[in-house]
Amino acid sequence: MIVKGFVKKGAYHDSVTLMLVTKEVNQSSGVENSGVVMASENNKELLRDAGLFLKEFESLTETDLIVSVCAKDEDDATKAIQLAEAILKGVKSSALRENVGFKSLSQAVSALPGANLAVISVAGRYAAFEAFKALENNLHVMLFSDNVSVEDEIRLKTMALEKGLLVMGPDCGTAIINGIPLAFANVVQRGSIGIVAASGTGLQEVSSIISNLGGGISQAIGTGGRDIKKEVGGLMFLEAIQALEQDPDTSIIVLISKPPSSDILEKIAHTVQNSTKPIVAILIGGKPQVIEDSGAYAATNLEEAAHIALALHSGENVAQRLSKLQERNLALIEKAKELALGAKGWYIRGLYSGGTLCDEAQLIAKDLLGSVYSNTPLNPKFLLKNANQSFEHTIVDLGDDEFTKGKPHPMIDFSLRNQRILSEASDKEVAVLLFDVVLGYGSHPDPIGQLQPAITEARKQNPHLLMICSVCGTNGDPQNKQEVVRRLTELGVEVQPSNAAASFLAFHVVLNLNSTLNR
Amino acid sequence: MSVGKIFRQPLNVVNIGLAGFAASVSDCGGSVVQVNWRPPLSVDADAYSTMATHNNAIEAANARVMEVILSGKPVLVGMDLAANVIPGMRKDLILHSGPPITWQRMCGPTRGAIIGALIYEGLATNASDAEKLAASGKIAFAPCHHHSAVGPMAGIVSASMPVFIIRNDTFGNYAYCTLNEGLGKVLRYGAFGAEVIEKLRWMEQVLYPVLQDAIASLGSIDLKSIIAQALHMGDEVHNRNRAGTSLFYRTIAPAIVSVCNNTSDAVKALNFIHGNDHFFLNLSMPAAKCCLDAARGVPFSSIVVAMARNGTDFGIQLAGTNNQWFVGDALVPDALFFPGFTKDDANPDIGDSAITETLGLGGFAIAAAPAIVQFVGGSAADAVQYTLDMYEIAAAENNVFQIPYLDFRGTPTGIDVRKVVETGITPFIDTGVAHKEPGVGQVGAGVLSAPAMPFQKAFDGLAKTIRSINDGAIKNP
Numbered sequence: 001m002i003v004k005g006f007v008k009k010g011a012y013h014d015s016v017t018l019m020l021v022t023k024e025v026n027q028s029s030g031v032e033n034s035g036v037v038m039a040s041e042n043n044k045e046l047l048r049d050a051g052l053f054l055k056e057f058e059s060l061t062e063t064d065l066i067v068s069v070c071a072k073d074e075d076d077a078t079k080a081i082q083l084a085e086a087i088l089k090g091v092k093s094s095a096l097r098e099n100v101g102f103k104s105l106s107q108a109v110s111a112l113p114g115a116n117l118a119v120i121s122v123a124g125r126y127a128a129f130e131a132f133k134a135l136e137n138n139l140h141v142m143l144f145s146d147n148v149s150v151e152d153e154i155r156l157k158t159m160a161l162e163k164g165l166l167v168m169g170p171d172c173g174t175a176i177i178n179g180i181p182l183a184f185a186n187v188v189q190r191g192s193i194g195i196v197a198a199s200g201t202g203l204q205e206v207s208s209i210i211s212n213l214g215g216g217i218s219q220a221i222g223t224g225g226r227d228i229k230k231e232v233g234g235l236m237f238l239e240a241i242q243a244l245e246q247d248p249d250t251s252i253i254v255l256i257s258k259p260p261s262s263d264i265l266e267k268i269a270h271t272v273q274n275s276t277k278p279i280v281a282i283l284i285g286g287k288p289q290v291i292e293d294s295g296a297y298a299a300t301n302l303e304e305a306a307h308i309a310l311a312l313h314s315g316e317n318v319a320q321r322l323s324k325l326q327e328r329n330l331a332l333i334e335k336a337k338e339l340a341l342g343a344k345g346w347y348i349r350g351l352y353s354g355g356t357l358c359d360e361a362q363l364i365a366k367d368l369l370g371s372v373y374s375n376t377p378l379n380p381k382f383l384l385k386n387a388n389q390s391f392e393h394t395i396v397d398l399g400d401d402e403f404t405k406g407k408p409h410p411m412i413d414f415s416l417r418n419q420r421i422l423s424e425a426s427d428k429e430v431a432v433l434l435f436d437v438v439l440g441y442g443s444h445p446d447p448i449g450q451l452q453p454a455i456t457e458a459r460k461q462n463p464h465l466l467m468i469c470s471v472c473g474t475n476g477d478p479q480n481k482q483e484v485v486r487r488l489t490e491l492g493v494e495v496q497p498s499n500a501a502a503s504f505l506a507f508h509v510v511l512n513l514n515s516t517l518n519r
Numbered sequence: 520m521s522v523g524k525i526f527r528q529p530l531n532v533v534n535i536g537l538a539g540f541a542a543s544v545s546d547c548g549g550s551v552v553q554v555n556w557r558p559p560l561s562v563d564a565d566a567y568s569t570m571a572t573h574n575n576a577i578e579a580a581n582a583r584v585m586e587v588i589l590s591g592k593p594v595l596v597g598m599d600l601a602a603n604v605i606p607g608m609r610k611d612l613i614l615h616s617g618p619p620i621t622w623q624r625m626c627g628p629t630r631g632a633i634i635g636a637l638i639y640e641g642l643a644t645n646a647s648d649a650e651k652l653a654a655s656g657k658i659a660f661a662p663c664h665h666h667s668a669v670g671p672m673a674g675i676v677s678a679s680m681p682v683f684i685i686r687n688d689t690f691g692n693y694a695y696c697t698l699n700e701g702l703g704k705v706l707r708y709g710a711f712g713a714e715v716i717e718k719l720r721w722m723e724q725v726l727y728p729v730l731q732d733a734i735a736s737l738g739s740i741d742l743k744s745i746i747a748q749a750l751h752m753g754d755e756v757h758n759r760n761r762a763g764t765s766l767f768y769r770t771i772a773p774a775i776v777s778v779c780n781n782t783s784d785a786v787k788a789l790n791f792i793h794g795n796d797h798f799f800l801n802l803s804m805p806a807a808k809c810c811l812d813a814a815r816g817v818p819f820s821s822i823v824v825a826m827a828r829n830g831t832d833f834g835i836q837l838a839g840t841n842n843q844w845f846v847g848d849a850l851v852p853d854a855l856f857f858p859g860f861t862k863d864d865a866n867p868d869i870g871d872s873a874i875t876e877t878l879g880l881g882g883f884a885i886a887a888a889p890a891i892v893q894f895v896g897g898s899a900a901d902a903v904q905y906t907l908d909m910y911e912i913a914a915a916e917n918n919v920f921q922i923p924y925l926d927f928r929g930t931p932t933g934i935d936v937r938k939v940v941e942t943g944i945t946p947f948i949d950t951g952v953a954h955k956e957p958g959v960g961q962v963g964a965g966v967l968s969a970p971a972m973p974f975q976k977a978f979d980g981l982a983k984t985i986r987s988i989n990d991g992a993i994k995n996p
């Protein structure tokens with residue numbers, strides 16, 4: 001060990017800077033201890049106590065700089081002193097840096113003039129508190145968090161309406177406001193079709209199809225699924241329809257939800273009746289007479305809703321547009337016959353990440369195959385005993401609560417779905433796998449990278465297995481729909497432009513299997 | 520009013536929670552700021568509902584408390600020996616910093632300083648005798664805070680030590696503090712060697728009479744005004760007292776020159792003040808203490824009136840819970856160390872000096888003190904951010920103490936324990952660091968966020984007090 005000193009007379013640095021330099025020098029290789037100080041009596045005393053004092057420091061005064069290093073050898077000591085000099089040369093007043101992060105809503109609001117929307121995704125039990133604070137600060141709210149009590153939801157929405165603010169959610173996964181996708185949402189063209197949705201992937205599917213077919217979205221407002229239940233009374237759903245009704249940039253309104261409670265249905269029908277704009281309604285799981293009577297176009301599935309809206313947008317005859325869709329479906333029936341020829345087994349298994357897409361598939365299955373088993377069945381009698389175990393024809397929502405407790409959603413984490421693909425593929429009775437790939441912000445940036453190993457392995461295990469899917473999203477999405485479709489096709493997956501089309505094709509394949517009795 | 524008004528505004532998003540959700544907004548042309556949200560501190564569910572139910576009463580009490588705190592006017596009115604002025608002070612009583620603690624649980628610096636004080640008082644002649652006496656039960660120990668006093672670091676006050684007398688001119692209450700000994704080997708860091716005792720004697724025999732006469736000749740010195748000016752001059756009056764000391768020096772120097780007959784004593788006294796940048800700390804602390812003490816005993820109030828550490832425990836007191844202490848473990852500060860020392864040498868946080876933060880100074884006013892921002896991460900932006908964070912837990916903004924950089928915004932003042940619980944942000948303290956062994960002294964300076972536990976306990980404790988007030992009211996209508 002040697003002690004080496006360096007002295008610079010009249011080189012003043014404040015003690016804090018010098019302590020920082022000391023800290024750096026102490027980490028230099030071979031350094032046992034060091035002191036970078038101004039030569040005050042007090043500091044010289046400290047150096048003596050630390051064994052860092054040299055005779056040459058004796059005569060120095062407090063305006064002189066001392067660098068004293070105790071190191072393994074001369075070389076290490078010299079390097080350490082050079083380091084201290086270099087750092088001291090580099091010390092300069094640091095300009096104020098960019099935003100170092102906010103700790104609270106009120107700080108953020110004061111830093112962002114014109115803040116008008118809070119996106120809240122904190123743990124459910126704290127979410128309402130943050131949402132109330134946002135409303136108090138006159139911010140609209142998108143409440144992604146779930147596990148917010150229905151009482152809090154009602155209080156939040158009541159307060160919001162008094163202030164003329166939106167509360168989207170709780171459990172609102174998606175929205176597009178002023179062309180900007182929020183949370184799990186797709187990058188769609190802007191246009192004149194407005195959407196109100198109490199169903200997340202329903203909104204994503206309809207807005208993506210519209211955008212992919214040349215239409216555009218003015219606003220897409222999510223309300224959270226519970227809004228249209230009896231307790232909440234459709235507070236935001238109805239208000240959002242009104243807002244789009246008054247919005248000069250919206251000329252057509254699409255409503256998406258599961259069937260609401262009957263009194264809310266009445267209110268919606270009433271609002272529709274008084275609307276001056278054409279309204280398309282897709283109530284997944286029902287096509288209630290009261291909506292048709294109100295003058296709205298009632299669609300039977302999400303794709304149809306998008307096509308009706310597009311027809312209205314372009315001034316095309318709606319019936320004509322639907323008949324074109326019908327022609328497309330006839331072509332799919334022919335395709336199904338072909339595909340069925342190469343298939344073995346007789347059951348279909350649907351593995352969904354989008355809840356509404358899963359519902360839509362079941363709805364389409366109902367007309368063709370009758371009820372199918374599910375963890376979220378349309379008919380409660382067809383509830384799977386064990387959600388992890390498929391039975392006969394089964395379509396599961398892997399994004400349902402029982403699968404996602406303490407785990408990321410299957411749009412982000414593919415491990416659950418990949419396992420399930422492999423276990424279904426190993427079941428010799430399974431002829432068709434049906435699934436969705438949901439793109440957009442929020443979803444996994446590389447879904448095919450995630451799916452590829454499972455798809456390849458499944459194909460190896462069961463070369464006759466038919467895999468049919470749809471990709472919900474747009475070419476503007478970070479994942480790029482076109483690229484995703486290309487890669488899926490390369491993997492031998494049959495890709496359809498919508499979930500409705502993929503489901504229709506898949507179930508028709510199954511119908512053909514049963515008719516040819518290829519057991 | 521329609522919710523649709525947002526359709527005609529540019530979208531400016533505050534993203535609270537999952538940081539990934541900010542990307543879609545910034546990618547697609549909106550503005551977004553991220554809130555790094557943290558959960559609130561966990562408290563008893565009953566306590567939470569009691570506090571929510573009595574929100575109006577708490578708000579009213581806090582408004583009253585803040586009015587008292589902000590209207591306090593601390594002035595230095597004189598000096599005397601502790602035994603003559605500190606209420607309850609006696610020869611066999613030693614005051615220490617922080618919440619109450621037994622000799623057995625005291626940290627090294629506190630023990631060292633007590634040993635020094637017993638020698639200084641002539642109650643022991645050497646360290647081992649002093650230690651035996653301290654452990655014998657013949658000497659009583661009590662927090663400075665129980666005797667209208669405050670002390671930096673170990674905060675030891677014994678009967679013959681000279682103390683500043685500070686009066687709150689608005690409310691008539693007093694606070695006391697010893698003289699600051701300077702840096703190096705000093706009693707407040709637990710040093711008790713011969714040179715320490717010698718310096719204390721010089722302070723008692725030379726410095727004290729000179730200062731006493733000088734202060735008497737001036738009548739009184741307005742400390743609030745000095746603190747306000749010092750903030751404009753780069754002090755936060757906890758870890759940096761250079762401006763405050765200079766202003767005090769400017770005030771006292773002519774008086775010393777005119778009243779002191781012994782020129783050599785006058786020069787020594789003036790040089791002592793001049794040579795100690797922390798001289799003013801022992802005035803900023805009792806100034807804060809006497810403003811906050813006036814606000815004690817206001818039922819329902821959730822405002823902190825004392826925040827203090829004894830090197831083992833960190834304790835706080837609320838205006839609404841009388842003299843109850845709520846304590847948790849004292850933490851070791853993140854610090855920069857003097858040559859030859861590391862974090863392993865550091866004692867956990869110690870001293871009554873957090874009384875400055877309690878009044879919206881110190882760490883709360885760090886944005887006013889660019890010279891020491893390197894303690895807080897190296898940049899002025901960090902310092903500003905710390906002060907901005909403290910507004911989140913403060914009940915008010917100071918009417919006199921201001922931050923020039925923040926366009927002379929008043930410092931965040933009056934810690935509301937409810938806000939600490941709600942935001943999970945605990946008070947930010949910048950402080951000196953003592954060696955954990957007695958007798959070594961200061962080893963560095965740094966910062967820390969107060970531990971959460973005292974605030975959780977205080978929240979629950981206030982709720983309990985409120986419930987008992989209500990029960991009493993029901994029993995005795």
